[in-house]
Amino acid sequence: MNAFNDFFSWFGNITNQIPTIQIKDIIEILMIAFVNYQLIKWVRGTRAWVLFKGVFVILVIATIAIIFELNTIIWILSKTINVGIIAFLIIFQPELRRALESLGRRNFITDLILSEDHDRSLHMNHESAEEIVVAVEEMSKTKTGALIVVEKEVKLYDYETSGIIIDAVVTSQLIINIFEHNTPLHDGAMIVRDDRIVAATCYLPLSDNMSLSKELGTRHRAAVGISEVADCMVVVVSEETGFISLATGGNIIRNVNKEYLMNKLGGDNSKKVGFRPLKLWKGRRQNDRKNQE
Numbered sequence: 001m002n003a004f005n006d007f008f009s010w011f012g013n014i015t016n017q018i019p020t021i022q023i024k025d026i027i028e029i030l031m032i033a034f035v036n037y038q039l040i041k042w043v044r045g046t047r048a049w050v051l052f053k054g055v056f057v058i059l060v061i062a063t064i065a066i067i068f069e070l071n072t073i074i075w076i077l078s079k080t081i082n083v084g085i086i087a088f089l090i091i092f093q094p095e096l097r098r099a100l101e102s103l104g105r106r107n108f109i110t111d112l113i114l115s116e117d118h119d120r121s122l123h124m125n126h127e128s129a130e131e132i133v134v135a136v137e138e139m140s141k142t143k144t145g146a147l148i149v150v151e152k153e154v155k156l157y158d159y160e161t162s163g164i165i166i167d168a169v170v171t172s173q174l175i176i177n178i179f180e181h182n183t184p185l186h187d188g189a190m191i192v193r194d195d196r197i198v199a200a201t202c203y204l205p206l207s208d209n210m211s212l213s214k215e216l217g218t219r220h221r222a223a224v225g226i227s228e229v230a231d232c233m234v235v236v237v238s239e240e241t242g243f244i245s246l247a248t249g250g251n252i253i254r255n256v257n258k259e260y261l262m263n264k265l266g267g268d269n270s271k272k273v274g275f276r277p278l279k280l281w282k283g284r285r286q287n288d289r290k291n292q293e
């Protein structure tokens, strides 16, 4: 009987010591879990993943050293930790910058409510989207490499200044002309803001996502890279295969068709309007007609 009483008094003491869980504690736990999840999700795709595993091994060693009181190891670890943090900040500065940029551009509330597919902030009108799709389709047929960044909320001023300023209305003819082989503007990326082509030959950051297909070269890596740091949509035409790809939010969907692209760029309006044929030679035909008259 005494044993029972002892057990219940011990159990009572233990339960008294357990702190009561309040709503704010649950919110705190959810917030920490969310941050950890995002951190692991981000780290998994980058070269910091190897370091992450290394840090985990060091933590295990440190725990064993503390349990078994291995003082020399504890001393070495305590001395190297400060240097390690500084080395981490220096070596992974580009990744940290990218992570903070992507954190800054996210709207967590709308991210939670709206699906990935939902386009929140494309400022381009339907006609401009159509011009892009027509040009991309034509470049796909002729296997002309192209890289088109359609800006959304995050302004790409830094990347714009790395290229040549254009500031022109979005037309399929101009886009095709820009990416024409062996012309001064064909290299690098074109940036579209609202309904204007703001710059061409822009240099974009390359993604260091290790899970990207090895088949993808620097053009596609640049498309993924800029979509990791900004909320833009990036259309790529492969010079090798003529395939059209679309990069958003650090992901790339390869070999998309014009309907898919139009839907992404032009929103719901795409259903209302049909595609018009590309009139590359309209001007020439008009001139020919004038000459005949």
Ligand SMILES: Nc1ncnc2c1ncn2[C@@H]1O[C@H](COP(=O)(O)OP(=O)(O)OP(=O)(O)O)[C@@H](O)[C@H]1O
Pocket (backbone or CB within 6 Å): 145, 146, 147, 186, 187, 188, 189, 202, 203, 204, 205, 206, 215, 216, 217, 218, 219, 220, 221, 222, 237, 238, 239, 240, 241
């Ligand atoms: N960082 C960058 N920013 C913008 N454009 C880039 C960048 N890196 C490469 N490019 C563009 O990509 C071209 C090289 O493409 P590359 O063949 O390496 O890539 P790819 O993904 O295999 O594309 P493709 O399928 O068209 O061959 C360059 O000539 C340049 O126009």
